[in-house]
Amino acid sequence: MPExxxxxxxxxxxxxxxxxxxxxxxxxxxxxxxxxxxxxxxxKTTTMGMLLGLVHPTSGEARIxxxxxxxxxxxxxxxxxxxxxxxxxxxxxxxNLRYFQGVGRRGSSSDIDRLLELVDLGKRAESxxxxxxxxxxxxxxxxxxxxxxxxxxxxxxxxNGLDPAxxxxxxxLVRQLGKGGRTVILSxxxxxETELVCDNVAVLSRGRLIAQGTIxxxxxxxxxxxxxxxxxxKARVTLAPLSWVExxxxxxxxxxxxxxxxxxxxxxxxxxxxxxxxxELVPVHRSLEEFFMEITGTDPxxxxxxx
Amino acid sequence: xxxxxxNLTRWEWFKLRRRWMLWIVLVFAILFAQLAVWGQFFxxxxxxxxxxxxxxxxxxxxxxGRLPRTVACNDLLSGDQGRQPADLDVxxxxxxxxxxxQQAATQPARLARAYQGFTLPGSISTALVIVQALxxxxxxxxxxxxxxxxYGSGTLRSVLTQGTGRWPxxxxxxxxxxxxxxxxxxxxxxxxxxxxxIAGAIAGAAPSAATVTATWADAGLALWKAWVxxxxxxxxxxxxxxxxxxxxxxxxxxxxxxxxxQLLIALFSSLFSWFxxxxxxxxxxxxxxxxxxxxxxxxxxxxxxxxxxxxxxAIVVLAIYTVALSTIAFWIFERRDVQGATVG
Numbered sequence: 001m002p003e004x005x006x007x008x009x010x011x012x013x014x015x016x017x018x019x020x021x022x023x024x025x026x027x028x029x030x031x032x033x034x035x036x037x038x039x040x041x042x043x044k045t046t047t048m049g050m051l052l053g054l055v056h057p058t059s060g061e062a063r064i065x066x067x068x069x070x071x072x073x074x075x076x077x078x079x080x081x082x083x084x085x086x087x088x089x090x091x092x093x094x095x096n097l098r099y100f101q102g103v104g105r106r107g108s109s110s111d112i113d114r115l116l117e118l119v120d121l122g123k124r125a126e127s128x129x130x131x132x133x134x135x136x137x138x139x140x141x142x143x144x145x146x147x148x149x150x151x152x153x154x155x156x157x158x159x160n161g162l163d164p165a166x167x168x169x170x171x172x173l174v175r176q177l178g179k180g181g182r183t184v185i186l187s188x189x190x191x192x193e194t195e196l197v198c199d200n201v202a203v204l205s206r207g208r209l210i211a212q213g214t215i216x217x218x219x220x221x222x223x224x225x226x227x228x229x230x231x232x233x234k235a236r237v238t239l240a241p242l243s244w245v246e247x248x249x250x251x252x253x254x255x256x257x258x259x260x261x262x263x264x265x266x267x268x269x270x271x272x273x274x275x276x277x278x279x280e281l282v283p284v285h286r287s288l289e290e291f292f293m294e295i296t297g298t299d300p301x302x303x304x305x306x307x
Numbered sequence: 308x309x310x311x312x313x314n315l316t317r318w319e320w321f322k323l324r325r326r327w328m329l330w331i332v333l334v335f336a337i338l339f340a341q342l343a344v345w346g347q348f349f350x351x352x353x354x355x356x357x358x359x360x361x362x363x364x365x366x367x368x369x370x371x372g373r374l375p376r377t378v379a380c381n382d383l384l385s386g387d388q389g390r391q392p393a394d395l396d397v398x399x400x401x402x403x404x405x406x407x408x409q410q411a412a413t414q415p416a417r418l419a420r421a422y423q424g425f426t427l428p429g430s431i432s433t434a435l436v437i438v439q440a441l442x443x444x445x446x447x448x449x450x451x452x453x454x455x456x457x458y459g460s461g462t463l464r465s466v467l468t469q470g471t472g473r474w475p476x477x478x479x480x481x482x483x484x485x486x487x488x489x490x491x492x493x494x495x496x497x498x499x500x501x502x503x504x505i506a507g508a509i510a511g512a513a514p515s516a517a518t519v520t521a522t523w524a525d526a527g528l529a530l531w532k533a534w535v536x537x538x539x540x541x542x543x544x545x546x547x548x549x550x551x552x553x554x555x556x557x558x559x560x561x562x563x564x565x566x567x568x569q570l571l572i573a574l575f576s577s578l579f580s581w582f583x584x585x586x587x588x589x590x591x592x593x594x595x596x597x598x599x600x601x602x603x604x605x606x607x608x609x610x611x612x613x614x615x616x617x618x619x620x621a622i623v624v625l626a627i628y629t630v631a632l633s634t635i636a637f638w639i640f641e642r643r644d645v646q647g648a649t650v651g
Contacts, residue, residue: 055645074470080468082468083464084461089460095325100466100469102317
């Protein structure tokens with residue numbers, strides 16, 4: 001079995017002059033929930049499209065389970081819900097699932113009842129898809145992605161249109177899906193939600209991969225302290241040359257120093273050696289959202305650049 | 308690969324049979340087939356009871372300020388004064404009677420032809436003349452709808468992520484439509500067979516002069532030709548729907564080509580003699596040539612645009628159209644990126 005469930009190498013998609021995905025080299029480990037993050041237009045859906053054989057890459061390669069991503073045999077081991085779920089409007093929810101189960105030769109008909117119950121659509125299973133609300137469509141999309149118990153599941157914005165209770169249910173479902181060896185790729189702009197369920201994340205911005213790793217690792221890279229000293233100006237000058245200090249900036253009447261929290265003692269020692277003494281040193285815990293905004297320079301929901 | 312296509316074909320049928328459109332199309336095919344049989348039956352009955360009808364000359368009607376009308380030959384030739392049209396001059400009646408006497412010589416053959424038109428196996432060919440023309444229109448609607456819905460509602464994305472493969476999926480769609488066309492023709496003709504038995508029973512014995520020329524082999528050949536003639540049209544509509552990613556465009560071009568093609572051929576052929584050569588390579592004209600048997604046969608002359616090409620020429624042209632349009636459609640379907648719903 002290959003080391004990574006998904007592996008891309010210099011994957012690129014260009015539409016005319018616009019580069020939607022730029023030399024993306026991504027590695028997704030086996031098992032767990034992998035967050036695929038990025039503002040709108042960052043190339044998440046295009047990347048998913050290339051992995052699922054819907055979009056032809058301009059160059060580069062993509063592999064799933066070590067095999068070419070777009071190969072039908074590979075895709076039969078993958079479940080996907082990309083963007084808004086799409087089904088035949090004149091068929092019922094159950095008939096739609098039966099159809100997709102049939103064409104993909106995924107599992108048995110008894111799975112359909114189980115999946116409909118799982119996504120809480122049992123009572124509306126015989127209603128035509130055209131009569132479903134957005135939330136119900138989303139639930140059916142999730143059920144469809146789980147047909148045949150796939151080893152890899154792509155879920156693109158699975159909580160769109162769901163009420164708060166539904167969001168919690170789907171979050172729990174995604175967490176459960178990620179257990180037991182299955183890999184779930186969760187694409188979402190709701191970073192608080194992602195932070196709660198994902199083990200690993202990749203962040204895309206303008207088609208490029210700008211960060212990848214476990215959430216803890218990524219947030220740790222951007223650990224910071226809020227510092228009050230006897231001489232903030234001198235403290236900035238003292239800390240600036242240290243290689244492990246990423247940045248110092250004045251904020252809220254003190255200094256915010258971006259540096260690993262494990263080296264806090266070195267900060268106090270360095271300052272003391274230059275005659276600057278620390279009055280207050282408070283670790284700053286950043287959320288994934290703050291981290292995201294910092295490295296992409298954009299708001300995760302709107303995709304607009306921060307002013 | 309064959310197993311995959313067979314499986315996809317099965318599930319295509321699963322979808323199609325749940326659409327009203329399929330059954331509406333079938334009902335239309337059956338209705339028109341019935342129209343052909345019963346039309347022939349009533350024509351036969353009329354011919355038998357009137358001995359044929361003669362239209363009173365238009366000039367005479369205009370002079371007398373009357374509406375266009377016909378008179379029955381049986382009345383004119385009966386010699387019974389009470390059955391003669393009272394509103395016509397004696398000389399006019401004599402002229403019309405002379406025409407009837409001329410027609411009387413061909414009356415047995417006409418009766419025999421009409422009788423064959425609504426009794427088996429001749430009724431099959433009769434019905435196919437109408438059903439085949441209708442099938443071209445219906446298949447354009449059905450094909451555009453069956454393929455276009457995947458673009459309109461965005462379901463193509465959901466289907467392809469199941470690992471169906473692109474060309475097997477399109478192949479299964481076309482195969483399903485081709486099979487359904489054959490089945491639709493068979494169902495329509497089965498109802499024709501039932502109606503033929505009923506009509507034959509009502510009409511009674513065949514006219515004494517009737518010589519049976521229609522055979523089951525002719526009926527089978529007509530069915531084969533009708534089915535084959537639909538295939539290039541299926542390819543054309545598939546091509547347009549895939550290129551435009553829209554069922555509306557597929558229907559518009561499919562139907563538009565059928566009517567506009569005939570109109571343009573008739574118009575340009577009458578204006579420019581050289582256009583006849585161009586028309587011989589157009590789809591609609593070769594479909595007519597193929598189903599009517601081409602040049603040199605009784606049906607080998609088109610009312611729109613002169614004599615038709617021969618059947619061999621027609622089938623070669625139709626095959627080229629089918630292969631070329633299908634190849635381009637498959638190539639585009641295979642190569643193009645799949646986006647979300649286009650609605651339309």
